[in-house]
Structure formats: structure tokens, C-alpha cells
Amino acid sequence: MINVPSLVLSQSYPVYKNTSSIAIVDQEALFSKSDWGKKTLKEIEERVAILSAENRSIEKMLEFEELSLTEKRKIINKTEFDLLAMKFDLKVKKIRENQADKQYKINIHLNESRKIFFDKITPILLNYIDELGVEVLLNKDTVALASLGSDITNAVINVINDRLNN
Numbered sequence: 001m002i003n004v005p006s007l008v009l010s011q012s013y014p015v016y017k018n019t020s021s022i023a024i025v026d027q028e029a030l031f032s033k034s035d036w037g038k039k040t041l042k043e044i045e046e047r048v049a050i051l052s053a054e055n056r057s058i059e060k061m062l063e064f065e066e067l068s069l070t071e072k073r074k075i076i077n078k079t080e081f082d083l084l085a086m087k088f089d090l091k092v093k094k095i096r097e098n099q100a101d102k103q104y105k106i107n108i109h110l111n112e113s114r115k116i117f118f119d120k121i122t123p124i125l126l127n128y129i130d131e132l133g134v135e136v137l138l139n140k141d142t143v144a145l146a147s148l149g150s151d152i153t154n155a156v157i158n159v160i161n162d163r164l165n166n
Helices: 026-030 036-071 078-132 152-164
Strands: 022-025 135-138
Touching: 022 026, 022 036, 022 078, 022 152, 026 036, 026 078, 026 152, 036 078, 078 152
Parallel strands: 022 135
Antiparallel strands: none
16 A cells, blocks of 8 residues: 555645734833833832821821810800811811822823833834834733733833933
């Protein structure tokens, strides 16, 4: 008996020569683990710590003032007390608004820094994925499953640090 290869076994499925290369990055890690992001997050952390200390100091001052007001209640008439209490409430409201505005400005600074960062790295990313032959770059959060080799986050962070620091 002669052994002839079967045509069915020797056929192969079509191989597409122009397959799309897809890579994945963790955008949050690009920011938080890059030198730029670490510096920004440290600065934000310092501002938040200062604001928190300021809030604790203000809280102690207001507690003392409230206790003083409570003591005055015993020795002044109701109309005078109501006026002082209303002034105190307005003061507390203004302080809360000021402190909330400071927190808002910290958040704005963080968001602006993130925007500047991503504006600066976009050309770097485009150049890098061109070098790799990657046609599509997806954020890790939008991907259900991917091979470990498709995540280029750490390599991109190294490229970003190198190019932004020079």
C-alpha cells in the first residue's frame, strides 16, 4: 500500500499577511508610575496634607469658639446670643466654602497636570507603537482578555521617562 498524504490534512487555513497588531496599556499606571506622574502625585499629596492640617487647626479653633459661645449663652440675653450664633454660623459656612474651594483647586491642578501629561505623551506613544508595528493601542480597562505580552505599559513608562526627562 502506498502512503499518499491526504489533501484534507495538508491544507492549511488562510493566513492573513496584514493582521492587525494590538497592544494594551494601563493609562492610570502610565501616569502614576511615570516620573512625571509620581512628581505630580507627591505634590498633590503634600497639598492635601497641608490642607488637612489646616482643616484640623480650624476645627479646633471653631470648637473652642463654639464652647465660648455656649458659655456666653448663660450670661447674655437671647437676642444677643442669637446674633452671635448667627455670626458664628456664617463664619463656619464661609470657612467651609473656602476650604472646599482649596480642595477644588487641588483637584483642578491634578486634572490639568494629567491632561498636560497625556498631551505630551501622545506623540511619544504614537512614535513608539509605530516602532513596534502596533496599529491599535487599547486601555487595559476596556479589554476582557489579552495575552501577557500584549501589555506594553512598563516599556512605555520607560520610554516616557526617558523622553520627558531629556
